[in-house]
Amino acid sequence: MTRAERLAAAAFIVSAATAIAVLVVYVQHPDPQWEGALLGIATLAFGAAFVIIANGLLPPGPAVEQRERFGADLDEREEVEEAFERIDVLSRRRFLLGTAGAAVVAFVGVAVWPLRSLGPRPGNALARTPWRNGLRVVNEAGAPVVASEVPLGGLVTVFPEGAVGSADGQAVLVRVEPQMLKLPAGRESWAPDGLLVYSKVCTHAGCPVGLYEARSHELLCPCHQSAFNVLDGAHPTAGPAARAQPQLPIQIASDGTLVALGDFSDPIGPGYWDRPDHSQ
Amino acid sequence: MSRPLARALLALPLALGVVTVIAWRPGRAIAQIDVRTIFLRDCAVCHGADGRGSPRGPSILTSGRAGVDFYLSTGRMPISKPTDAVERHQPKYDPATLRALVDYVASLPGFTGPDIPVVDIGHASLPRGGVLYRLNCAACHAWSGRGGALLHRESPPLDHATPTQIAEAMRVGPGNMPVFGEAAVDAKGLDDVAAYTREITRHPADRGGFPLWHLGPLPEGAVAVFLGLGILLALARVIGTRASEHREVPEAGST
Numbered sequence: 445m446t447r448a449e450r451l452a453a454a455a456f457i458v459s460a461a462t463a464i465a466v467l468v469v470y471v472q473h474p475d476p477q478w479e480g481a482l483l484g485i486a487t488l489a490f491g492a493a494f495v496i497i498a499n500g501l502l503p504p505g506p507a508v509e510q511r512e513r514f515g516a517d518l519d520e521r522e523e524v525e526e527a528f529e530r531i532d533v534l535s536r537r538r539f540l541l542g543t544a545g546a547a548v549v550a551f552v553g554v555a556v557w558p559l560r561s562l563g564p565r566p567g568n569a570l571a572r573t574p575w576r577n578g579l580r581v582v583n584e585a586g587a588p589v590v591a592s593e594v595p596l597g598g599l600v601t602v603f604p605e606g607a608v609g610s611a612d613g614q615a616v617l618v619r620v621e622p623q624m625l626k627l628p629a630g631r632e633s634w635a636p637d638g639l640l641v642y643s644k645v646c647t648h649a650g651c652p653v654g655l656y657e658a659r660s661h662e663l664l665c666p667c668h669q670s671a672f673n674v675l676d677g678a679h680p681t682a683g684p685a686a687r688a689q690p691q692l693p694i695q696i697a698s699d700g701t702l703v704a705l706g707d708f709s710d711p712i713g714p715g716y717w718d719r720p721d722h723s724q
Numbered sequence: 725m726s727r728p729l730a731r732a733l734l735a736l737p738l739a740l741g742v743v744t745v746i747a748w749r750p751g752r753a754i755a756q757i758d759v760r761t762i763f764l765r766d767c768a769v770c771h772g773a774d775g776r777g778s779p780r781g782p783s784i785l786t787s788g789r790a791g792v793d794f795y796l797s798t799g800r801m802p803i804s805k806p807t808d809a810v811e812r813h814q815p816k817y818d819p820a821t822l823r824a825l826v827d828y829v830a831s832l833p834g835f836t837g838p839d840i841p842v843v844d845i846g847h848a849s850l851p852r853g854g855v856l857y858r859l860n861c862a863a864c865h866a867w868s869g870r871g872g873a874l875l876h877r878e879s880p881p882l883d884h885a886t887p888t889q890i891a892e893a894m895r896v897g898p899g900n901m902p903v904f905g906e907a908a909v910d911a912k913g914l915d916d917v918a919a920y921t922r923e924i925t926r927h928p929a930d931r932g933g934f935p936l937w938h939l940g941p942l943p944e945g946a947v948a949v950f951l952g953l954g955i956l957l958a959l960a961r962v963i964g965t966r967a968s969e970h971r972e973v974p975e976a977g978s979t
Contacts, residue, residue, distance in 0.1 A: 598903040
Protein backbone atom coordinates (compact mmCIF):
# COMPACT_ATOMS: atom_id res chain seq x y z
CA MET A 445 0.00 0.00 0.00
CA THR A 446 1.50 3.32 -0.99
CA ARG A 447 1.55 6.39 1.20
CA ALA A 448 -1.16 8.05 -0.88
CA GLU A 449 -3.42 5.02 -0.53
CA ARG A 450 -3.00 5.01 3.25
CA LEU A 451 -3.66 8.74 3.42
CA ALA A 452 -6.79 8.51 1.27
CA ALA A 453 -8.08 5.55 3.28
CA ALA A 454 -7.47 7.47 6.50
CA ALA A 455 -9.40 10.45 5.12
CA PHE A 456 -12.32 8.20 4.16
CA ILE A 457 -12.31 6.66 7.65
CA VAL A 458 -12.28 10.14 9.25
CA SER A 459 -15.17 11.13 6.99
CA ALA A 460 -17.19 8.04 7.88
CA ALA A 461 -16.50 8.43 11.60
CA THR A 462 -17.49 12.10 11.70
CA ALA A 463 -20.59 11.42 9.61
CA ILE A 464 -21.67 8.80 12.15
CA ALA A 465 -20.81 11.29 14.90
CA VAL A 466 -23.26 13.78 13.33
CA LEU A 467 -25.97 11.16 13.63
CA VAL A 468 -25.02 10.42 17.24
CA VAL A 469 -25.10 14.11 18.16
CA TYR A 470 -28.40 14.54 16.34
CA VAL A 471 -30.01 11.69 18.24
CA GLN A 472 -28.36 12.09 21.62
CA HIS A 473 -27.94 15.81 22.15
CA PRO A 474 -29.06 17.99 19.24
CA ASP A 475 -26.75 20.96 18.88
CA PRO A 476 -26.61 22.75 15.52
CA GLN A 477 -23.07 24.01 16.04
CA TRP A 478 -21.60 20.55 16.76
CA GLU A 479 -23.63 19.06 13.93
CA GLY A 480 -22.39 21.73 11.54
CA ALA A 481 -18.76 21.38 12.59
CA LEU A 482 -18.80 17.56 12.32
CA LEU A 483 -20.65 17.63 9.01
CA GLY A 484 -18.05 20.10 7.78
CA ILE A 485 -15.19 17.78 8.79
CA ALA A 486 -16.95 14.81 7.18
CA THR A 487 -17.35 16.60 3.82
CA LEU A 488 -13.85 18.09 3.95
CA ALA A 489 -12.27 14.71 4.67
CA PHE A 490 -14.31 13.09 1.88
CA GLY A 491 -13.14 15.76 -0.57
CA ALA A 492 -9.56 15.57 0.70
CA ALA A 493 -9.51 11.82 0.01
CA PHE A 494 -10.35 12.42 -3.64
CA VAL A 495 -7.74 15.15 -3.93
CA ILE A 496 -5.16 12.72 -2.53
CA ILE A 497 -6.26 10.02 -4.97
CA ALA A 498 -6.12 12.42 -7.89
CA ASN A 499 -2.67 13.67 -6.99
CA GLY A 500 -1.05 10.47 -5.79
CA LEU A 501 -2.70 7.49 -7.45
CA LEU A 502 -4.01 8.50 -10.86
CA PRO A 503 -1.45 8.42 -13.71
CA PRO A 504 0.18 11.84 -14.04
CA GLY A 505 -0.81 13.81 -17.06
CA PRO A 506 -1.14 15.40 -19.37
CA ALA A 507 -2.03 12.76 -21.95
CA VAL A 508 -1.81 14.22 -25.44
CA GLU A 509 -3.94 12.91 -28.28
CA GLN A 510 -2.96 14.04 -31.78
CA ARG A 511 -5.71 15.77 -33.64
CA GLU A 512 -6.65 14.81 -37.19
CA ARG A 513 -6.04 17.23 -40.02
CA PHE A 514 -8.75 19.78 -40.64
CA GLY A 515 -10.29 20.41 -44.07
CA ALA A 516 -10.91 18.30 -47.14
CA ASP A 517 -8.43 17.61 -49.88
CA LEU A 518 -8.61 19.21 -53.30
CA ASP A 519 -10.60 16.39 -55.02
CA GLU A 520 -13.32 16.46 -52.41
CA ARG A 521 -13.62 20.21 -52.66
CA GLU A 522 -14.06 20.17 -56.42
CA GLU A 523 -16.69 17.46 -56.14
CA VAL A 524 -18.71 19.52 -53.70
CA GLU A 525 -18.47 22.64 -55.85
CA GLU A 526 -19.74 20.76 -58.89
CA ALA A 527 -22.65 19.29 -57.00
CA PHE A 528 -23.58 22.73 -55.67
CA GLU A 529 -23.61 24.27 -59.11
CA ARG A 530 -25.93 21.51 -60.38
CA ILE A 531 -28.71 22.45 -57.96
CA ASP A 532 -31.22 24.91 -59.49
CA VAL A 533 -31.66 27.21 -56.54
CA LEU A 534 -33.58 29.96 -58.29
CA SER A 535 -36.65 27.98 -59.38
CA ARG A 536 -37.25 26.74 -55.88
CA ARG A 537 -36.62 30.00 -54.00
CA ARG A 538 -40.24 31.15 -53.74
CA PHE A 539 -41.40 27.86 -52.32
CA LEU A 540 -38.42 27.82 -49.98
CA LEU A 541 -39.16 31.34 -48.75
CA GLY A 542 -42.79 30.43 -48.22
CA THR A 543 -42.00 27.44 -46.11
CA ALA A 544 -39.40 29.41 -44.17
CA GLY A 545 -41.98 32.13 -43.48
CA ALA A 546 -44.52 29.57 -42.34
CA ALA A 547 -41.97 28.07 -40.00
CA VAL A 548 -41.13 31.49 -38.50
CA VAL A 549 -44.81 32.44 -38.07
CA ALA A 550 -45.61 29.10 -36.45
CA PHE A 551 -42.60 29.40 -34.15
CA VAL A 552 -43.39 32.97 -33.03
CA GLY A 553 -47.06 32.05 -32.59
CA VAL A 554 -46.17 29.14 -30.40
CA ALA A 555 -43.89 31.37 -28.36
CA VAL A 556 -46.39 34.23 -27.93
CA TRP A 557 -49.66 32.31 -27.50
CA PRO A 558 -48.85 31.14 -23.90
CA LEU A 559 -48.83 34.83 -22.82
CA ARG A 560 -52.60 34.28 -22.56
CA SER A 561 -51.85 32.03 -19.61
CA LEU A 562 -50.83 35.13 -17.61
CA GLY A 563 -54.51 35.35 -16.92
CA PRO A 564 -57.23 37.95 -17.31
CA ARG A 565 -56.23 41.60 -17.01
CA PRO A 566 -56.40 42.88 -13.44
CA GLY A 567 -58.83 45.63 -14.37
CA ASN A 568 -59.19 48.00 -11.43
CA ALA A 569 -58.51 45.26 -8.84
CA LEU A 570 -55.25 47.04 -7.95
CA ALA A 571 -57.12 50.25 -7.28
CA ARG A 572 -59.57 48.67 -4.83
CA THR A 573 -59.19 47.20 -1.36
CA PRO A 574 -61.63 45.27 0.86
CA TRP A 575 -62.63 48.54 2.61
CA ARG A 576 -66.28 49.45 1.96
CA ASN A 577 -68.72 51.95 3.29
CA GLY A 578 -70.09 50.67 6.61
CA LEU A 579 -67.34 48.12 7.34
CA ARG A 580 -66.13 48.24 10.91
CA VAL A 581 -62.47 48.89 11.73
CA VAL A 582 -61.02 45.87 13.60
CA ASN A 583 -57.62 45.12 15.11
CA GLU A 584 -55.35 42.17 14.35
CA ALA A 585 -57.44 39.93 16.64
CA GLY A 586 -60.62 40.83 14.73
CA ALA A 587 -62.04 42.87 17.61
CA PRO A 588 -63.78 46.14 16.64
CA VAL A 589 -61.69 49.17 17.55
CA VAL A 590 -63.41 51.39 20.10
CA ALA A 591 -62.47 55.05 19.72
CA SER A 592 -62.05 55.58 23.46
CA GLU A 593 -59.46 52.78 23.63
CA VAL A 594 -57.08 54.65 21.32
CA PRO A 595 -55.25 57.20 23.47
CA LEU A 596 -53.68 60.41 22.19
CA GLY A 597 -50.42 59.46 20.45
CA GLY A 598 -51.78 55.95 20.02
CA LEU A 599 -51.04 53.58 17.16
CA VAL A 600 -53.08 50.52 16.10
CA THR A 601 -52.68 48.34 13.02
CA VAL A 602 -56.22 47.85 11.73
CA PHE A 603 -58.04 45.81 9.10
CA PRO A 604 -61.49 45.86 7.51
CA GLU A 605 -63.96 43.66 9.35
CA GLY A 606 -63.93 40.19 7.82
CA ALA A 607 -60.54 40.68 6.14
CA VAL A 608 -58.06 40.52 9.02
CA GLY A 609 -54.56 40.07 7.65
CA SER A 610 -55.54 41.37 4.23
CA ALA A 611 -52.44 42.62 2.43
CA ASP A 612 -54.04 45.58 0.70
CA GLY A 613 -56.57 46.41 3.42
CA GLN A 614 -54.04 46.80 6.25
CA ALA A 615 -53.93 50.28 7.69
CA VAL A 616 -52.57 52.25 10.61
CA LEU A 617 -54.83 54.12 13.00
CA VAL A 618 -53.32 57.01 14.95
CA ARG A 619 -54.80 59.65 17.22
CA VAL A 620 -53.51 63.21 17.16
CA GLU A 621 -54.65 66.52 18.62
CA PRO A 622 -57.58 67.53 16.37
CA GLN A 623 -56.55 71.23 16.34
CA MET A 624 -53.13 70.30 14.87
CA LEU A 625 -54.69 68.76 11.74
CA LYS A 626 -54.05 70.37 8.35
CA LEU A 627 -55.85 67.84 6.15
CA PRO A 628 -56.43 68.55 2.44
CA ALA A 629 -59.70 70.25 1.53
CA GLY A 630 -62.66 67.90 1.50
CA ARG A 631 -61.29 65.61 4.21
CA GLU A 632 -62.35 67.75 7.17
CA SER A 633 -64.73 65.08 8.49
CA TRP A 634 -62.39 62.13 7.85
CA ALA A 635 -60.61 62.44 11.19
CA PRO A 636 -63.24 62.35 13.96
CA ASP A 637 -61.66 63.38 17.31
CA GLY A 638 -58.21 63.36 15.68
CA LEU A 639 -58.42 59.69 14.68
CA LEU A 640 -56.68 59.10 11.33
CA VAL A 641 -56.48 55.91 9.27
CA TYR A 642 -53.86 55.61 6.54
CA SER A 643 -52.87 52.69 4.34
CA LYS A 644 -49.97 50.72 5.84
CA VAL A 645 -48.58 49.87 2.40
CA CYS A 646 -45.87 52.34 1.37
CA THR A 647 -46.52 54.21 -1.89
CA HIS A 648 -42.87 53.78 -2.78
CA ALA A 649 -42.17 50.05 -2.75
CA GLY A 650 -45.01 48.52 -0.75
CA CYS A 651 -43.28 47.94 2.59
CA PRO A 652 -45.38 48.10 5.79
CA VAL A 653 -45.20 51.65 7.11
CA GLY A 654 -45.22 50.48 10.72
CA LEU A 655 -42.97 53.01 12.43
CA TYR A 656 -44.71 56.00 13.97
CA GLU A 657 -42.91 58.84 15.69
CA ALA A 658 -45.68 60.16 17.88
CA ARG A 659 -44.01 63.44 18.85
CA SER A 660 -43.19 64.54 15.29
CA HIS A 661 -46.39 62.93 13.91
CA GLU A 662 -44.49 61.08 11.21
CA LEU A 663 -45.03 57.64 9.80
CA LEU A 664 -41.75 56.09 8.76
CA CYS A 665 -41.14 53.28 6.30
CA PRO A 666 -38.37 50.95 7.47
CA CYS A 667 -37.25 49.90 3.98
CA HIS A 668 -36.12 53.18 2.42
CA GLN A 669 -36.77 55.73 5.17
CA SER A 670 -39.68 57.50 3.53
CA ALA A 671 -41.46 59.69 6.09
CA PHE A 672 -45.08 60.84 5.93
CA ASN A 673 -46.65 63.62 7.99
CA VAL A 674 -49.98 62.30 9.27
CA LEU A 675 -51.26 65.79 10.09
CA ASP A 676 -51.42 67.03 6.47
CA GLY A 677 -52.78 63.90 4.77
CA ALA A 678 -49.59 61.81 5.02
CA HIS A 679 -47.66 63.66 2.34
CA PRO A 680 -44.06 62.49 2.11
CA THR A 681 -41.58 64.68 3.99
CA ALA A 682 -38.44 62.63 3.38
CA GLY A 683 -37.20 59.66 1.44
CA PRO A 684 -37.97 58.29 -2.01
CA ALA A 685 -41.78 58.08 -1.76
CA ALA A 686 -43.45 60.57 -4.09
CA ARG A 687 -47.15 60.10 -3.25
CA ALA A 688 -49.05 60.55 -0.02
CA GLN A 689 -50.26 57.51 1.89
CA PRO A 690 -53.96 57.04 0.95
CA GLN A 691 -56.34 57.99 3.76
CA LEU A 692 -59.43 56.07 4.80
CA PRO A 693 -62.54 58.09 5.61
CA ILE A 694 -63.97 56.95 8.95
CA GLN A 695 -66.58 57.97 11.46
CA ILE A 696 -67.34 57.04 15.05
CA ALA A 697 -70.54 54.97 15.26
CA SER A 698 -73.09 55.45 18.02
CA ASP A 699 -71.63 52.50 19.98
CA GLY A 700 -68.15 54.11 19.93
CA THR A 701 -66.66 51.77 17.33
CA LEU A 702 -64.98 53.05 14.18
CA VAL A 703 -66.67 52.52 10.82
CA ALA A 704 -65.23 53.09 7.34
CA LEU A 705 -67.09 55.44 5.00
CA GLY A 706 -65.63 53.90 1.83
CA ASP A 707 -62.38 52.81 0.28
CA PHE A 708 -59.04 54.62 0.54
CA SER A 709 -58.72 58.07 -1.01
CA ASP A 710 -56.33 56.70 -3.66
CA PRO A 711 -55.10 53.33 -4.92
CA ILE A 712 -52.75 51.97 -2.27
CA GLY A 713 -49.14 50.96 -2.57
CA PRO A 714 -46.56 51.56 -5.26
CA GLY A 715 -47.47 52.83 -8.72
CA TYR A 716 -48.39 50.59 -11.62
CA TRP A 717 -48.67 51.26 -15.34
CA ASP A 718 -52.34 52.24 -15.58
CA ARG A 719 -52.78 53.62 -12.07
CA PRO A 720 -55.59 56.22 -12.10
CA ASP A 721 -53.85 59.40 -11.01
CA HIS A 722 -56.43 61.75 -9.59
CA SER A 723 -54.53 62.91 -6.55
CA GLN A 724 -51.78 65.04 -8.07
CA MET B 725 -32.20 50.43 97.52
CA SER B 726 -31.02 47.01 96.51
CA ARG B 727 -28.96 46.71 93.40
CA PRO B 728 -31.41 44.49 91.46
CA LEU B 729 -34.18 47.04 92.02
CA ALA B 730 -31.95 49.90 90.89
CA ARG B 731 -31.06 47.93 87.77
CA ALA B 732 -34.70 47.28 87.05
CA LEU B 733 -35.58 50.96 87.45
CA LEU B 734 -32.76 51.91 85.15
CA ALA B 735 -33.70 49.28 82.58
CA LEU B 736 -37.36 50.24 82.38
CA PRO B 737 -37.03 53.61 80.63
CA LEU B 738 -34.30 52.16 78.41
CA ALA B 739 -36.56 49.31 77.32
CA LEU B 740 -39.44 51.72 76.78
CA GLY B 741 -37.21 53.86 74.64
CA VAL B 742 -36.13 50.93 72.49
CA VAL B 743 -39.74 49.82 72.03
CA THR B 744 -40.70 53.36 71.05
CA VAL B 745 -37.95 53.60 68.48
CA ILE B 746 -38.88 50.21 66.99
CA ALA B 747 -42.59 51.04 66.92
CA TRP B 748 -42.05 54.53 65.46
CA ARG B 749 -42.31 54.57 61.69
CA PRO B 750 -42.11 57.70 59.63
CA GLY B 751 -45.65 58.92 59.35
CA ARG B 752 -47.21 59.80 56.06
CA ALA B 753 -46.87 63.50 56.71
CA ILE B 754 -43.13 63.29 57.33
CA ALA B 755 -42.50 61.08 54.28
CA GLN B 756 -44.44 63.45 52.07
CA ILE B 757 -42.36 66.39 53.17
CA ASP B 758 -39.20 64.48 52.21
CA VAL B 759 -40.61 63.50 48.83
CA ARG B 760 -41.89 67.00 48.26
CA THR B 761 -38.38 68.31 48.83
CA ILE B 762 -37.00 65.84 46.32
CA PHE B 763 -39.74 66.75 43.84
CA LEU B 764 -39.06 70.46 44.17
CA ARG B 765 -35.30 69.93 43.92
CA ASP B 766 -35.17 67.41 41.02
CA CYS B 767 -38.42 67.72 39.05
CA ALA B 768 -40.15 71.06 39.63
CA VAL B 769 -37.36 73.10 38.01
CA CYS B 770 -38.62 72.03 34.59
CA HIS B 771 -42.02 70.46 35.18
CA GLY B 772 -43.25 73.11 37.62
CA ALA B 773 -44.16 72.75 41.28
CA ASP B 774 -47.72 71.86 40.23
CA GLY B 775 -46.54 69.49 37.46
CA ARG B 776 -48.09 71.63 34.73
CA GLY B 777 -44.79 72.09 32.97
CA SER B 778 -42.78 75.18 32.10
CA PRO B 779 -40.86 76.47 29.10
CA ARG B 780 -38.11 74.12 30.23
CA GLY B 781 -40.15 70.93 30.36
CA PRO B 782 -43.55 69.42 29.49
CA SER B 783 -46.52 68.83 31.78
CA ILE B 784 -46.42 65.54 33.65
CA LEU B 785 -50.05 65.64 34.72
CA THR B 786 -51.25 63.32 31.90
CA SER B 787 -48.39 60.83 32.12
CA GLY B 788 -50.11 58.61 34.67
CA ARG B 789 -48.41 56.64 37.43
CA ALA B 790 -47.12 54.35 34.67
CA GLY B 791 -45.31 57.24 32.99
CA VAL B 792 -43.77 58.62 36.18
CA ASP B 793 -42.65 55.16 37.27
CA PHE B 794 -41.23 54.42 33.79
CA TYR B 795 -39.13 57.58 33.60
CA LEU B 796 -37.83 57.28 37.17
CA SER B 797 -37.23 53.52 37.29
CA THR B 798 -35.34 53.51 33.99
CA GLY B 799 -33.19 56.42 35.16
CA ARG B 800 -34.35 58.51 32.20
CA MET B 801 -35.37 61.16 34.71
CA PRO B 802 -34.18 63.27 36.37
CA ILE B 803 -31.77 64.91 33.95
CA SER B 804 -29.52 67.74 35.07
CA LYS B 805 -30.23 70.06 32.11
CA PRO B 806 -33.34 70.21 29.89
CA THR B 807 -31.07 69.74 26.87
CA ASP B 808 -29.62 66.46 28.16
CA ALA B 809 -30.49 63.29 26.24
CA VAL B 810 -33.29 61.32 27.88
CA GLU B 811 -31.57 57.96 28.04
CA ARG B 812 -31.55 54.89 30.23
CA HIS B 813 -29.36 55.25 33.34
CA GLN B 814 -29.04 53.71 36.77
CA PRO B 815 -32.15 54.93 38.66
CA LYS B 816 -31.34 57.84 40.98
CA TYR B 817 -33.70 56.84 43.77
CA ASP B 818 -34.03 53.68 45.84
CA PRO B 819 -37.28 51.73 45.29
CA ALA B 820 -39.03 53.12 48.39
CA THR B 821 -38.27 56.76 47.53
CA LEU B 822 -39.26 56.07 43.93
CA ARG B 823 -42.65 54.68 45.02
CA ALA B 824 -43.20 57.65 47.33
CA LEU B 825 -42.27 60.04 44.52
CA VAL B 826 -44.75 58.36 42.16
CA ASP B 827 -47.42 58.62 44.89
CA TYR B 828 -46.60 62.30 45.40
CA VAL B 829 -46.82 63.16 41.70
CA ALA B 830 -50.04 61.15 41.44
CA SER B 831 -51.50 63.26 44.26
CA LEU B 832 -50.97 66.52 42.36
CA PRO B 833 -54.28 68.18 41.41
CA GLY B 834 -55.46 67.28 37.92
CA PHE B 835 -53.22 64.20 37.59
CA THR B 836 -54.54 61.58 35.12
CA GLY B 837 -53.20 58.86 32.88
CA PRO B 838 -52.61 55.12 32.89
CA ASP B 839 -51.91 53.29 36.14
CA ILE B 840 -48.83 51.07 36.52
CA PRO B 841 -49.79 47.81 34.73
CA VAL B 842 -49.61 44.63 36.78
CA VAL B 843 -47.58 42.29 34.60
CA ASP B 844 -47.61 38.52 35.03
CA ILE B 845 -45.21 36.88 32.60
CA GLY B 846 -45.60 33.52 34.33
CA HIS B 847 -48.89 32.80 32.55
CA ALA B 848 -48.11 34.68 29.36
CA SER B 849 -48.34 33.18 25.88
CA LEU B 850 -45.05 33.48 24.00
CA PRO B 851 -46.52 32.79 20.52
CA ARG B 852 -49.18 35.48 20.98
CA GLY B 853 -46.50 37.79 22.36
CA GLY B 854 -44.48 37.13 19.22
CA VAL B 855 -47.41 38.01 16.97
CA LEU B 856 -48.03 41.26 18.85
CA TYR B 857 -44.32 42.08 19.04
CA ARG B 858 -43.79 41.65 15.32
CA LEU B 859 -46.91 43.68 14.51
CA ASN B 860 -46.37 46.55 16.94
CA CYS B 861 -42.78 46.62 18.18
CA ALA B 862 -40.44 45.01 15.68
CA ALA B 863 -40.64 47.85 13.15
CA CYS B 864 -38.71 50.17 15.48
CA HIS B 865 -37.07 47.93 18.10
CA ALA B 866 -35.97 45.33 15.48
CA TRP B 867 -36.83 41.63 15.41
CA SER B 868 -34.19 41.00 18.06
CA GLY B 869 -35.12 43.81 20.47
CA ARG B 870 -31.80 45.53 19.74
CA GLY B 871 -33.47 48.77 18.69
CA GLY B 872 -32.58 50.69 15.57
CA ALA B 873 -32.41 53.97 13.70
CA LEU B 874 -35.43 56.23 13.29
CA LEU B 875 -35.84 59.55 11.52
CA HIS B 876 -34.99 61.92 14.35
CA ARG B 877 -33.33 59.63 16.87
CA GLU B 878 -33.05 55.94 17.53
CA SER B 879 -35.25 53.44 19.31
CA PRO B 880 -33.51 51.94 22.34
CA PRO B 881 -32.56 48.30 22.90
CA LEU B 882 -34.95 46.38 25.16
CA ASP B 883 -32.55 44.01 26.90
CA HIS B 884 -32.46 45.91 30.22
CA ALA B 885 -36.18 46.69 30.38
CA THR B 886 -38.16 44.87 33.05
CA PRO B 887 -41.56 43.41 32.12
CA THR B 888 -43.27 46.22 34.04
CA GLN B 889 -41.24 48.88 32.23
CA ILE B 890 -42.12 47.34 28.85
CA ALA B 891 -45.82 47.39 29.72
CA GLU B 892 -45.54 50.97 31.04
CA ALA B 893 -43.80 52.15 27.88
CA MET B 894 -46.54 50.62 25.70
CA ARG B 895 -49.30 52.32 27.67
CA VAL B 896 -47.50 55.67 28.01
CA GLY B 897 -45.53 56.05 24.77
CA PRO B 898 -42.45 57.80 26.16
CA GLY B 899 -40.68 60.25 23.86
CA ASN B 900 -41.39 59.59 20.22
CA MET B 901 -42.88 56.14 20.86
CA PRO B 902 -46.59 55.87 20.05
CA VAL B 903 -49.07 54.79 22.72
CA PHE B 904 -50.41 51.26 22.46
CA GLY B 905 -53.83 51.47 24.06
CA GLU B 906 -56.40 48.84 24.86
CA ALA B 907 -57.46 48.73 21.19
CA ALA B 908 -53.97 47.74 20.04
CA VAL B 909 -52.85 45.49 22.91
CA ASP B 910 -55.14 44.36 25.73
CA ALA B 911 -54.00 43.71 29.30
CA LYS B 912 -53.20 40.06 28.60
CA GLY B 913 -51.33 41.18 25.50
CA LEU B 914 -49.05 43.34 27.68
CA ASP B 915 -48.04 40.19 29.61
CA ASP B 916 -47.46 38.31 26.35
CA VAL B 917 -45.34 41.06 24.77
CA ALA B 918 -43.30 41.52 27.97
CA ALA B 919 -42.66 37.77 28.16
CA TYR B 920 -41.74 37.53 24.47
CA THR B 921 -39.39 40.53 24.73
CA ARG B 922 -37.67 38.95 27.72
CA GLU B 923 -37.35 35.68 25.80
CA ILE B 924 -35.71 37.17 22.70
CA THR B 925 -33.37 39.42 24.66
CA ARG B 926 -32.37 36.97 27.43
CA HIS B 927 -32.51 33.65 25.57
CA PRO B 928 -32.07 34.40 21.87
CA ALA B 929 -32.02 31.28 19.69
CA ASP B 930 -28.59 31.87 18.14
CA ARG B 931 -28.21 28.54 16.38
CA GLY B 932 -25.19 29.65 14.40
CA GLY B 933 -23.17 30.24 17.57
CA PHE B 934 -22.09 33.80 16.80
CA PRO B 935 -25.11 36.11 16.40
CA LEU B 936 -23.18 39.01 14.76
CA TRP B 937 -24.67 41.40 17.31
CA HIS B 938 -28.17 40.60 16.00
CA LEU B 939 -27.68 43.00 13.11
CA GLY B 940 -29.93 40.89 10.92
CA PRO B 941 -29.91 38.99 7.64
CA LEU B 942 -27.91 41.51 5.57
CA PRO B 943 -24.69 41.35 7.64
CA GLU B 944 -25.19 37.60 8.00
CA GLY B 945 -25.37 37.26 4.22
CA ALA B 946 -22.35 39.54 3.78
CA VAL B 947 -20.31 37.37 6.15
CA ALA B 948 -21.46 34.24 4.35
CA VAL B 949 -20.51 35.67 0.95
CA PHE B 950 -17.19 37.31 1.77
CA LEU B 951 -15.87 35.02 4.52
CA GLY B 952 -17.45 31.72 3.46
CA LEU B 953 -17.02 32.05 -0.29
CA GLY B 954 -13.58 33.59 0.26
CA ILE B 955 -12.42 30.55 2.21
CA LEU B 956 -13.89 28.23 -0.44
CA LEU B 957 -12.13 30.14 -3.23
CA ALA B 958 -8.82 30.04 -1.38
CA LEU B 959 -9.29 26.31 -0.76
CA ALA B 960 -10.12 25.69 -4.41
CA ARG B 961 -6.97 27.52 -5.42
CA VAL B 962 -4.83 25.50 -3.00
CA ILE B 963 -6.23 22.23 -4.37
CA GLY B 964 -5.71 23.35 -7.96
CA THR B 965 -2.12 24.47 -7.36
CA ARG B 966 -1.13 21.19 -5.73
CA ALA B 967 -2.63 19.14 -8.51
CA SER B 968 -0.63 20.87 -11.25
CA GLU B 969 2.66 20.23 -9.46
CA HIS B 970 2.42 16.59 -10.50
CA ARG B 971 1.89 17.32 -14.16
CA GLU B 972 4.38 18.09 -16.84
CA VAL B 973 3.70 21.29 -18.66
CA PRO B 974 3.25 20.43 -22.34
CA GLU B 975 5.87 21.99 -24.55
CA ALA B 976 4.69 24.84 -26.70
CA GLY B 977 4.19 24.05 -30.37
CA SER B 978 4.37 20.29 -29.95
CA THR B 979 1.52 19.72 -32.41
